[in-house]
Amino acid sequence: MKKTLFLFVTAIFFSFYVGKSYGQCTPDPLVTDPEGNGEMVPDTLEAIETVPLNQTLTIIGPDTANIGTGTITIHHVTVKSLQNKPTWLSYVCNPSTCEFVSTASRCVLTTGTPPAGSAGFYPITVLVDVYVSILGTPVAVATDYNSGMPLVVWVHPASWGITEFANKGFGIIPPQPNPFNNETKIGCYTDKAQTVSFKVVDMVGKEVYSEKLNTNAGENYFNFNGNNLSNGIYFYSVIDAQNHVITKKMIKSK
Numbered sequence: 001m002k003k004t005l006f007l008f009v010t011a012i013f014f015s016f017y018v019g020k021s022y023g024q025c026t027p028d029p030l031v032t033d034p035e036g037n038g039e040m041v042p043d044t045l046e047a048i049e050t051v052p053l054n055q056t057l058t059i060i061g062p063d064t065a066n067i068g069t070g071t072i073t074i075h076h077v078t079v080k081s082l083q084n085k086p087t088w089l090s091y092v093c094n095p096s097t098c099e100f101v102s103t104a105s106r107c108v109l110t111t112g113t114p115p116a117g118s119a120g121f122y123p124i125t126v127l128v129d130v131y132v133s134i135l136g137t138p139v140a141v142a143t144d145y146n147s148g149m150p151l152v153v154w155v156h157p158a159s160w161g162i163t164e165f166a167n168k169g170f171g172i173i174p175p176q177p178n179p180f181n182n183e184t185k186i187g188c189y190t191d192k193a194q195t196v197s198f199k200v201v202d203m204v205g206k207e208v209y210s211e212k213l214n215t216n217a218g219e220n221y222f223n224f225n226g227n228n229l230s231n232g233i234y235f236y237s238v239i240d241a242q243n244h245v246i247t248k249k250m251i252k253s254k
Helices: 005-015 162-166
Strands: 039-041 046-048 053-060 064-067 070-073 076-083 090-094 099-101 105-112 120-134 137-146 151-156 170-176 183-190 194-201 207-215 218-225 232-239 245-252
Touching: 070 120, 076 137, 170 218, 170 245, 183 194, 183 207, 183 232, 194 218, 207 218
Parallel strands: 046 151
Antiparallel strands: 039 053, 053 105, 064 070, 076 099, 076 120, 090 105, 120 137, 120 151, 170 183, 183 218, 194 207, 194 232, 232 245
C-alpha cells in the first residue's frame, strides 16, 4: 500500500500547539501500525465547552511519503506550526521536540478548556518539516510543508450528551458500516411518529447532505450514499421534531 504524508498529517494534527515543556505522557502499547503509513489513537480530539481537556494521544510515525512526484523514505517529521488553531488548545510532546520518528511509538498530551460559546468545528492547517537520512544525517527535504487538507477540532456544547441519555424517547443507532466505502445505514429510534432530520457536514462545517424522514415509533433508518464525497472525516446530526440534536462522527475510506 502506498504511504502518504497526508495520512500521517491527518492523524497527528490534533496534537499540536507550540509547547515548550516535556510531554508527561506514555504511549499506549496496544496501538500498532501494521500498514506502516502512520497511526494516531484516538483519531479525533473532541472537547466540551467549559470542561478541561486532558487527553493522551499515541502516535506512530510513517516510514515513507509522497512529496511532489516521488516517494521518499522518512527519517522523521517535525511539526512547525498550526494555523487557525483555537487559542485555548495547548499541547506538549514526548519527545519535547515534536519529532515523530519513522515507525516509533510516541505520545502527545493535549490540554485546555474551551470557553462557553465555542462549540463548533475548527479547520486547521498543519505545517511540517520532513526529514530523510543522508549518510546517517537527517536532512530536511521539505520545510513548512502544507498538508493541503482542512483539519478540525470538534468542540461540543456544554449540554452535549445530556439530550442523548436524558431524552429517553429519542436516540441514534450507529452507522453500519463505519468507516464506510460509499454507503452506510444510520438509524434512529423514536417513541412516536414524527419528522426527523438528518444532516452531514464536512470537517470545516459545510453541509454536504440533508434529508427528512417520517418515522414510526421504534427503529428507523437513513440510507446514506456518500459516493460523491472525498475520503475523510464527516459529522452527522440527527434532529427530532422537538429539536433535540445528536451529533456523531463517521469516516469515508476506500
